[in-house]
Amino acid sequence: MIHFLQFQLLRKFLQNLKEVFIQNQRRRLLERLKIILKKNEKIGKFNLLCFEGEFHYTPSPGNFYMLSKDNYEFILPRPFSVFDFKNGKIYFLIKKVGRFTDFLFHLKPGEEIFLNGPYGKKIEHFDKIIFIAGGIGFAPLHFHSLFTNDFYFFFGGTTKDEILCHKFIEKNIFVSTDDGSFGYKGDVLSLFKSHLNKIDFKERKIFACGPRNMLKELKKISEEIKIETYFYMEERMGCGFGGCKGCAIKTINNYRLLCKEGTVFLSSEVIFE
Numbered sequence: 709m710i711h712f713l714q715f716q717l718l719r720k721f722l723q724n725l726k727e728v729f730i731q732n733q734r735r736r737l738l739e740r741l742k743i744i745l746k747k748n749e750k751i752g753k754f755n756l757l758c759f760e761g762e763f764h765y766t767p768s769p770g771n772f773y774m775l776s777k778d779n780y781e782f783i784l785p786r787p788f789s790v791f792d793f794k795n796g797k798i799y800f801l802i803k804k805v806g807r808f809t810d811f812l813f814h815l816k817p818g819e820e821i822f823l824n825g826p827y828g829k830k831i832e833h834f835d836k837i838i839f840i841a842g843g844i845g846f847a848p849l850h851f852h853s854l855f856t857n858d859f860y861f862f863f864g865g866t867t868k869d870e871i872l873c874h875k876f877i878e879k880n881i882f883v884s885t886d887d888g889s890f891g892y893k894g895d896v897l898s899l900f901k902s903h904l905n906k907i908d909f910k911e912r913k914i915f916a917c918g919p920r921n922m923l924k925e926l927k928k929i930s931e932e933i934k935i936e937t938y939f940y941m942e943e944r945m946g947c948g949f950g951g952c953k954g955c956a957i958k959t960i961n962n963y964r965l966l967c968k969e970g971t972v973f974l975s976s977e978v979i980f981e
């Protein structure tokens with residue numbers, strides 16, 4: 709009888725410990741951190757921002773963060789992929805499209821913003837990959853490639869200014885520009901197709917990120933050549949963790965929340981309209 713009671717007490721104690729651990733993990737995942745800009749470097753059309761902060765959690769490929777500034781001008785936080793994370797510093801590659809990204813472009817060393825996350829499901833696949841990036845889609849794929857040994861990287865932009873960051877990839881990188889100002893003249897999918905008889909693509913998986921039209925076209929190509937393909941999807945986001953339901957995308961399994969169930973989806977699941 710005493711043994712049974714001891715066992716029950718021990719079980720309850722372990723259960724409590726587990727709950728405290730899970731709550732702590734959740735709190736950390738959703739923690740709001742102040743991060744301080746160390747460097748704001750212009751790389752062609754994009755800016756690479758390096759921030760320092762007291763990070764409790766190391767981001768993985770597939771994760772993203774919500775960035776914000778504590779003022780009434782920017783009420784909603786904005787989602788950004790991790791470009792790199794090393795030595796207690798986080799890097800974001802930014803394309804200026806509106807007010808918040810313009811604000812980030814003009815941020816000066818020593819100035820601070822806030823970061824929530826990491827959010828999104830992490831990716832576990834790091835072998836035999838073909839990365840295909842269009843424009844700023846380079847950011848999350850660059851981070852993913854840092855964990856991957858055996859890969860080919862196809863990267864396209866409209867002009868040379870959009871692909872200068874290709875220098876961060878040291879091997880097996882193929883570059884295209886629409887106007888032919890650098891690398892292959894044409895879009896990145898034509899570049900990829902022109903390499904199909906030169907690379908061993910059969911046992912590989914594709915991870916792609918870029919404009920919707922690019923992903924829509926790639927979905928057709930990957931079905932034709934029968935290669936498993938995953939898309940890093942993008943949608944406007946309000947919260948980043950499933951609260952606002954604003955980031956739903958249409959899939960073969962009904963609408964799904966990009967921030968919670970993605971942002972990476974199998975291409976065959978996504979329905980483009």
Ligand SMILES: Cc1cc2nc3c(=O)[nH]c(=O)nc-3n(C[C@H](O)[C@H](O)[C@H](O)COP(=O)(O)OP(=O)(O)OC[C@H]3O[C@@H](n4cnc5c(N)ncnc54)[C@H](O)[C@@H]3O)c2cc1C
Pocket residue numbers: 772786787788789790800801802803804805806807808809810844847848941942943944945971
């Ligand atoms: C998971 C995820 C990761 C992202 N990673 C990066 C990144 O690494 N680097 C980067 O520069 N950007 C990234 N973005 C896009 C970035 O969040 C938007 O560009 C940013 O929120 C725009 O804010 P803004 O105030 O400058 O522009 P706004 O004034 O809000 O919008 C300006 C224009 O951009 C369009 N736009 C805004 N947000 C999006 C979006 N999410 N998708 C498509 N069009 C949009 C608007 O429709 C509008 O036409 C990411 C988006 C998501 C969802």
Ligand code: FES
Pocket residue numbers: 944945946947948949950951952953954955956965966967968
């Ligand atoms: S961003 Fe709010 S639910 Fe996805």
